[in-house]
Amino acid sequence: MKVLKFGGTSVGEPDRMRQVLDISSQSDESNIVVLSALSGTTNSLVKLNSLLRENAKEQFSRELDKLQNHYEDFIQKLYKEEKVKREAEKTISKHFEVINSFAQDVYTANEEKLMLAQGELMSTALFKLLCDEQGVNAELLPALDFMRINNNKEPDYYFIDINLKRLIEENKSDEKVIFITQGFICRNAYGEVDNLQRGGSDYTASLIGASIRAEEIQIWTDIDGMHNNDPRIVKPTRPIQELSFDEAAELAYFGAKILHPSSVRPAKDANIPVYLKSTLNPGAKGTIVSQKSSSDRIKAVAAKDGITAIKITSGRMLLAYGFLRHIFEVFEWYKKPIDLITTSEVAVSLTVDDDENLDAIVKDLEKYGSVEIDRDHTIICVVGDFLAQSAGYGAQILTALKNIPLRMVSYGGSNNNVSFLVESRYKKDALTALNSLFEIGRS
Numbered sequence: 300m301k302v303l304k305f306g307g308t309s310v311g312e313p314d315r316m317r318q319v320l321d322i323s324s325q326s327d328e329s330n331i332v333v334l335s336a337l338s339g340t341t342n343s344l345v346k347l348n349s350l351l352r353e354n355a356k357e358q359f360s361r362e363l364d365k366l367q368n369h370y371e372d373f374i375q376k377l378y379k380e381e382k383v384k385r386e387a388e389k390t391i392s393k394h395f396e397v398i399n400s401f402a403q404d405v406y407t408a409n410e411e412k413l414m415l416a417q418g419e420l421m422s423t424a425l426f427k428l429l430c431d432e433q434g435v436n437a438e439l440l441p442a443l444d445f446m447r448i449n450n451n452k453e454p455d456y457y458f459i460d461i462n463l464k465r466l467i468e469e470n471k472s473d474e475k476v477i478f479i480t481q482g483f484i485c486r487n488a489y490g491e492v493d494n495l496q497r498g499g500s501d502y503t504a505s506l507i508g509a510s511i512r513a514e515e516i517q518i519w520t521d522i523d524g525m526h527n528n529d530p531r532i533v534k535p536t537r538p539i540q541e542l543s544f545d546e547a548a549e550l551a552y553f554g555a556k557i558l559h560p561s562s563v564r565p566a567k568d569a570n571i572p573v574y575l576k577s578t579l580n581p582g583a584k585g586t587i588v589s590q591k592s593s594s595d596r597i598k599a600v601a602a603k604d605g606i607t608a609i610k611i612t613s614g615r616m617l618l619a620y621g622f623l624r625h626i627f628e629v630f631e632w633y634k635k636p637i638d639l640i641t642t643s644e645v646a647v648s649l650t651v652d653d654d655e656n657l658d659a660i661v662k663d664l665e666k667y668g669s670v671e672i673d674r675d676h677t678i679i680c681v682v683g684d685f686l687a688q689s690a691g692y693g694a695q696i697l698t699a700l701k702n703i704p705l706r707m708v709s710y711g712g713s714n715n716n717v718s719f720l721v722e723s724r725y726k727k728d729a730l731t732a733l734n735s736l737f738e739i740g741r742s
Contacts, residue, residue, distance in 0.1 A: 301326065302513045304333040304482060304504035308521040309578040310337030310422055316429060318578055322519070324435055329476040331440070333505055334426055335483065335500040336418025337373070340366070348399065351406045359402055367395045370421065375472040376550060377425065383432045390424050413492045416443075419481035419500075427479055436469040437477040440483065446485035446503065448493060454565075455488070460510045467511070480507070501562035509569035516566055516573045522557050523577035524586035527599040532727055533734045538575075539586050539598055545646050546598060546682050547573075547588040549716045553601045553680035563588065595684040597692065600733045604727055605652055606638065606676040608706060609661075612646040613668025622667065629663045638678060639709045639718055648707055650678065650720060676706060677726045681717045681733065693717070699732045 310316045323332050336344075343366045343464055350359040374387045394417045401410050423439060430437035445462035447455040447728055467478065468528065480515040482500020487493040493503045503517055522530075524538030542550070544567035552560040557575055566573050572589040611626060624646055630637055633656045640649040646668075651657070657672070664670045681696055693710060696717055707720035 300327060300511055300513055301330045301515050301517060302333065302504050302508040302511075303517045303519060304331055304500055305335065305519045305578065306500065306521075307335040307338035307340070309519050310334055310426070313373060315578060316377060316426060318581075319426070319519075320429055320433060320435065321583060322578070323477050327475065329471065329478065331478040331511070331513075331524055332421065332426075333480055333482045333500055333504045333507065334422045336422050337370075339340075339369075339378060339554070340418040341415065342417055346397075348411050348414060351401060357434065360399075362679065363395065363399060367391070370395075374425070377429060378432055379490075380432055383428055387425060387428050391421055392547075394421050394424075409491050412494060415494060416481075416484040416492050419484050423479050423481050430477060430479070435477060436472065436474050437479055440466045440470065440478050440480040442481040442484050442503065443486055443492065446495075446506070448485055448487050450488045450497065451486075452496070454495075454506055456506075459506060463507065463510050484683075499559065499633050501559050502565075505562045505565040505573070509565035510569050512569060513571055516571055517576055518562075518573060519576050519578050520557055521577060521579050522575075522728070523580050523583040524575045525599065526558055526625060528730055528734045529600075529602060530604075533730050536734070538583070541584060541591060542588045542598065543684075543715070544588055544590065545713070545715045546684075547586075549682045549713065550599055550601045553603045553678055553682075553716075553718065558588075597681060599680065599682045600730055601680045602730060603638070603652065603678040603680070604723060604726070606650050606720065606723075607652075607654060608648060608650050608673040608676055608680050608720060609664070610646060610648045610671040611664050611668045612671075612672075625667050626664065629660060632663070635659055635660065639707055639720060641707050641709065651678070651709070673706070675723045676720050677723045677729075679719045679721060679726070679729045679733075682715055684714065696733070699735075700729060703729045703732065 305319050306731065309319055323330065347359055347362055350362065355550040370391050372387060374384055374391065378384045378387060398414055398417055401414055422527040426435055427439050445459055445466055447458045449455045470476065470478065483494050485493055485495055504516050504518065525542060526536040526538055528536045530536045546561050547558060548560045548563045551558045551563065563573070572587055575586040575588065577583055577585060594661060613622065623642070635651055635656065638650045638652060640647065661670050661672065700719065702722055703725050705719050705721060719729070
């Protein structure tokens with residue numbers, strides 16, 4: 300059995316949703332299809348959330364009507380049979396009644412998450428009706444019946460495993476079945492509707508794949524695989540045919556948008572290959588992510604924006620032990636992840652990717668030395684297979700960036716990553732320089 304995940308753009312238009320059905324129906328065996336909300340829906344629901352928090356109920360009603368009209372138009376173009384159109388309209392209307400009901404009472408965080416879940420619930424309902432109209436054997440496996448996170452907001456693997464297998468067993472038949480489920484949404488440890496946050500639908504697909512020991516996991520988007528550079532900034536780029544799990548995780552964490560780093564881990568732990576494919580070009584090879592890697596070469600570049608650099612200097616800590624421990628304890632207290640770190644005898648420089656609690660963090664860090672803050676930076680990440688015995692890569696990369704002022708350099712923390720911190724205004728120049736001087740991603 301395979302797991303096929305389709306993102307919002309892949310189901311965002313009637314023609315594309317029909318194409319998703321074509322792709323899902325090609326296999327001779329039963330598979331699980333994970334769907335995101337129709338493109339634009341989640342953003343609309345987030346906006347509706349904001350309007351309710353602001354008590355802007357008139358604008359809320361206008362925006363809700365606009366979204367419902369979009370779905371009604373989508374339904375008219377998606378189905379051929381009038382009977383199915385009426386059934387779809389009836390189904391969607393119930394979801395919009397749920398959304399509208401939130402404006403009638405006190406709005407809470409739990410209702411906010413329930414509202415956000417409506418996007419995936421609607422897309423899977425529409426897809427199930429499309430399967431029915433086309434005579435395709437399909438069954439809904441509600442994610443809220445098997446996908447759960449624990450008190451630490453981590454997947455409850457035991458619960459997922461037991462309940463997913465139970466649902467599959469209850470809905471299987473002698474014929475091939477397309478099992479349809481929602482990405483992103485889940486329940487928390489208290490049974491309330493929640494979401495997976497990190498990785499969304501990709502994470503759902505990977506968790507499902509690991510649970511059922513799938514043959515493979517396919518992530519379908521509108522891009523033909525993981526590219527060797529950012530195609531929005533640099534030309535030309537090309538998809539990379541093979542990546543290791545670690546290389547893919549590095550690229551995803553440092554800016555490659557096609558895949559979320561959290562979604563790689565369950566597949567890696569279960570040793571299940573992940574294929575990155577394009578619904579716009581289904582015949583393209585895309586990218587395969589697995590334990591295998593083409594060794595000893597540079598593969599790709601990614602960039603992560605919105606980075607803040609923090610430098611802590613303390614001459615009295617010269618050669619003293621415990622300095623780093625004190626620094627890390629501050630970030631641990633505020634649950635603030637660190638991206639890059641460099642050290643010297645008297646100073647530590649590190650980076651974070653958001654400003655939440657930054658003033659409080661700085662205040663606590665000032666107990667151990669003077670603190671400098673630099674905002675508006677970008678991490679440039681060069682990914683490949685950089686074994687310790689490999690020579691020349693550092694020199695080649697630094698030579699390519701010889702005209703770019705480098706704020707920090709991180710090399711050696713991983714066999715798969717060399718990272719640089721630059722001011723964001725140099726991002727395009729850095730990506731272009733690396734793209735022009737390296738044969739990145741050649742397979």
